[in-house]
Amino acid sequence: MMKPSSYSTMTIVICLIYSMSKWISTYSELLPNIGILPIAASLLRR
Template identity: 75%
Template sequence: MTKPSSYSTVAMVIYLIYSMSKWISTYFELLPSIRILPIAISFLGR
């Protein structure tokens, strides 16, 4: 039988991995527009 604290730690790690994988997939979807953004900022900054 595992301790409740270790179970909550495992659940937290699983949630962290799940949220990070969702964030990474969103990041790669937004990557083209993120790549354009610094170019637009540097262009407007002149």
């Protein structure tokens, strides 16, 4: 049995992953891949 605290943490993590996947899919539809690559590169450099 998992503790309630670890269960709530897992729920938060799952919600974050779900929202991130929704965000990524939305932006990949809006922006072409050529537009995403420089943005990702600039974010990774920081």
